[in-house]
Amino acid sequence: MSVFGKSRPARSRGKVWTGVAVTAASALLLSACASGDADSGSGESAGPRDELALTIGTALPQTGNLAFLGPPEEAGVAYATSQINEVSDTTGLTLDVVYGDSGDTDNKAYETEIPRLLGEDVSAILGAASSGTSLQFIDQVVGAGVIQFSPANTSDAFTTYDDNGLYFRTAPSDVLQGEVLGNLIAEDGNQTLGLLVLNDSYGTGLAKYVTDAFEAAGGEVVAAPTYNTGDTTFDAQLSEVLAADPDAIALITFDEVSTILPSLFGQFPSDKLYFVDGNLKNFADAFPAGSLTGAKGTLPGLTIDSISDFTGELDAFLEEEGTPALEDYSYAAESFDATVLLALASLAANSTDSADIAAKLQEVSGGSGDGEKCSTFAECADIIVGGGTADYDGISGPITFDEVGDPTEASIGIYQYGEDNNYAAYEG
Structure with missing residues (x-):
């Protein structure tokens, strides 16, 4: 409860x-014109209210x-x-x-x-x-x-x-987060990318927009295995991604990332790992100090x-x-x-x-x-x-x-992990 x-x-x-x-310097802003008829809307009258x-x-x-x-x-x-x-x-x-x-x-x-x-x-x-x-x-x-x-x-x-x-x-919508993350990975100098993706509407949709942005920037996605909610082992997916030898890995997951990360430590540089809103959290002493130093991630909304x-x-x-x-x-x-x-x-x-x-x-x-x-x-x-x-x-x-209930103005915050395995706004 x-x-x-x-x-x-x-x-x-x-x-x-x-x-x-x-x-904020670390927030990227997308604005669009709202749909719907403009009027002088006066709201409810100032008369009796319930x-x-x-x-x-x-x-x-x-x-x-x-x-x-x-x-x-x-x-x-x-x-x-x-x-x-x-x-x-x-x-x-x-x-x-x-x-x-x-x-x-x-x-x-x-x-x-x-x-x-x-x-x-x-x-x-x-x-x-x-x-x-x-x-x-x-x-x-x-x-x-x-x-x-x-x-x-x-x-x-x-x-x-x-x-x-x-x-x-x-x-x-993840159209924006995917664009920001894909471009960030490319701007960091990575030419190839591996993805580990939750197989649901969130994971596959966000993976698509990350891929579109990264490839539009000249990069190549070399592996993108998926897993299902409830899975507890990820050895096959990690083996596939690491075998492709990508420059960077984007983890499009939820809290399963806590199980996934220990298998990457020592095998892949932390500053080439990228997180998303579904798994961006402060890990603190959950892992040895410095395990995530330099890793980055995105989160919709103005930076904390x-x-x-x-x-x-x-x-x-x-x-x-x-x-x-x-x-x-x-x-x-x-x-x-x-x-x-x-x-x-x-x-x-x-x-x-x-x-x-x-x-x-x-x-x-x-x-x-x-x-x-x-x-x-x-x-x-x-x-x-x-x-x-x-x-x-x-x-x-x-x-x-x-008119369909989507916000037409939004921000995506970009964050980076420090030695304490916690994230802070990326100063770029």
């Missing part, structure tokens, strides 16, 4: 986060091969919830969160958790982290008329998925260094709540932003109905209408309650949904 349990409206924090740096008791569920990885992402994601949700409920007296909206476990496609925790969450009459389910896991229950969620909103799904499969207009995400105000506030919130400190912050900001956006859309719709909220999510992200920029829930809520249209720019980026 989540360390946050079932969150209920409470006034537990007095300080509201107010800003974040939006540029008292809104919004309930959302989370299906984030408490277990499985992405369990290391669960704590930062749930922390982001909890912190956003505390800020939303702090101003309930002025907005009329309170948020309740029911925490659940997505698991993965091996342990299939979602098979019992999704029905449980739907039984709580939630307006939205936030999750999963894994694209492959989300694809296992998206039909069940949207078929029930409930929003599915992921802070970390990156597979391009969701862009064209028939989701009844109920699927959204704050993480960009550039959002240090947010991570510091998040740490303080967790300390107040008596919750263990985070070892990693991956997708915490995206989870925070997803929670804020759901609450803002509910407020703009003056409704907790899923379809009504979904109809307002593009607007409050700035993807439609001509909203007023704002960067906190309280600030945006004031605009909406006053009869205006809010355009929320989040901690993870401007977000700005297109």
Whole structure:
């Protein structure tokens, strides 16, 4: 069970986060024009408003091969919830969160958790982290008329998925991460590349875009064996990659990387290893010091260094709540932003109905209408309650949904491991 349990409206924090740096030398930014009709959107009128008791569920990885992402994601949700409920007296909206476990496609925790969450009459389910896991229950969620909103799904499969207009995400498609990583590997002077790839929609999709970018830069992918969720030995795949004698190896995996890496130590230089968002984490003393020195990786979102105000506030919130400190912050900001956006859309719709909220999510992200920029829930809520249209720019980026629920503006952070086997923003 989540360390946050079932969150209920409470006034537990007095300080509201107010800003974040939006540029960083190690972040690469892609911007695109949002689709949808522009209008002068005035939001709901400033007349009578309903008292809104919004309930959302989370299906984030408490277990499985992405369990290391669960704590930062749930922390982001909890912190956003505390800020939303702090101003309930002025907005009329309170948020309740029911925490659940997505698991993965091996342990299939979602098979019992999704029905449980739907039984709580939630307006939205936030999750999963894994694209492959989300694809296992998206039909069940949207078929029930409930929003599915992921802070970390990156597979391009969701862009064209028939989701009844109920699927959204704050993480960009792997088209961008693949391009950034493929170009990074080529720019580092590597001419040949080996890949080790998780055989699901995330792994094979990201591998395709890495390959496309690397080959467009003049490189050659010489090996790309796959493995399946639940596999515990990778000898055959590693033998195939090493036999091809690549200049670099990209590990497109989830937490199976912890089992894979010891077989590479001593056989392949660490500064020629490349990680992705599914496995980029701080390993610290899990391996001998210096085991990963020079290895690099990519992670959607602004670099952790550039959002240090947010991570510091998040740490303080967790300390107040008596919750263990985070070892990693991956997708915490995206989870925070997803929670804020759901609450803002509910407020703009003056409704907790899923379809009504979904109809307002593009607007409050700035993807439609001509909203007023704002960067906190309280600030945006004031605009909406006053009869205006809010355009929320989040901690993870401007977000700005297109008509299919994809963010049209995104960043990819580039990181490098040091002697302590932890990663920091790459200074290049």
